[in-house]
Amino acid sequence: MIGKILKDQHGHVAGAVPAGPGAARPPITAAHLRKDAWWALPLATFVFLASFVVYSTWAAFQNAHYFAAPYLSPFYSPCISASCVHATFGGGLPDLTFPVIGLLSPAFLVLWGPGLFRLSCYYYRKAYYRSFWLAPPACAVKDVKEGYTGETRFPLVLWNFHRWTWYVAVLFIVVLTWDALLAFRFPAPGGGATWGVGVGTIVMWINVILLAGYTFSCHSCRHVCGGHVNEFSKAPSRYGIWSLVSRINPQHPTFAWLSLFSVGLADLYIRLVSMGIIRDLRITF
């Protein structure tokens, strides 16, 4: 088959690759010869990613304490089912009830979006292939599993649809920005609303800025903004946007971590305020 592809696409059919079992490699059996603490990074990644997954799943199942006027937790935004404490678009979708699970928490109606976006993110793929899959655990350290198919088979081949999840993620940035704007509008003691700023407002803004940094430094974003162009001189505006995205793209892993923390902490903050455990400091005008 490879021969035919090479012919169709103008590659040269070259001699056979010196391969085969062992192919007379250096007779060194050690899985690796590294002396540094190569295991520290995958271990730390494992601990942080796993803790986030545990916390966010727990928070999504709570179906309570996700709204402390005027703050809405990012895990529950946009809140679109009828039972929402704070429905984002007025009404809401009918509640879904399942056997065993009971009422479906509105968090699950939205979490699939950001969830799939992060799961298929090029950076997180690197992070979890190293720390969970151990393929490879670190550079020049042997893969733990014998067989390997990379991202050529179901389900991992689906990560090639990362771009679709990016389109969805952009919509989430719009919604979360709206939530952050509403976080300036506090309920007035005598009814109605008054403007102000609270610690929660700042928390929500930091979160949405970091999430936007993460979303717009994405590799798929870089590609759609201009990465697909071969003659930049003929597409100056796309070149401009591409150059901008290319500037923040190297910070994508940093944004990935910071926004992961900020989204969890924003939920936690709003949860604690809503439970009455901490008091939100605020100034209203």
Added chain:
Amino acid sequence: MATTFTLRLFRGDAKGGTFRDYPVESEEGMVVLDLVHRVQASQAPDLACRWNCKAGKCGSCSAEVNGQPRLMCMTRMDLFQPGETISIAPIRTFPIIRDLVTDVSYNYVKAKQVPPLRLKPPEADGTYRMMQEDIDRIQEFHKCIECFLCQDVCHVIRDHEEKKTSFAGPRFFIKIAGLDMHPLDTVDRSRFMKDAAGIGLCNITKCCTEVCPEHIHITDNGIIPLKERLADEMDPVVWLLRKFRGVKPKTNA
């Protein structure tokens, strides 16, 4: 001031071999290759090692120093603790010839398979025009010195020998990227990338980028953009925009 180190060198060939220790002195400013040469000059005249420029530009002196793929001539001795025992192994992904020398011809086979550039017809006045911004991106890939450290570290072939037939490796992904992003290119390499070069086997774990002595962003600027180019085929938005604009994809007619 001289410091003594122990070089633990791999000695042997395909039939068998072991690591042997050589105590050797290092002066200020020396690199690993200097010490290997000292061992060769004083203790092991039959030690096989490949080198050429001693300036990080020929890509011959690739080895695994303390288990990490590196150029021996660019690895300074002040990286190590005085007195440390430093292991030096051949690049393990390729068949061994002897001691630190391996047979890297896998890479030459893969190089030949890459569909080369096919230029567009010239402009009306018979010339070609390219602007600097058109080629900035691909110039990065041209810094490659073919040391094959990225090929050595890539777990797809390092840990799965059988993948050598269906996988081209990071060095050739940036080669393909350099051609595919070329402003005058006309070749469609999509099936080649997927089915002959095996880009889907790369799980973007970025070890190639970590070891590249030329600091080429192999994954971020080469492999991922290529994966994204392939993803265009499945993107309805791109399809619509192309229809609307009348952009024709590359073909091999």
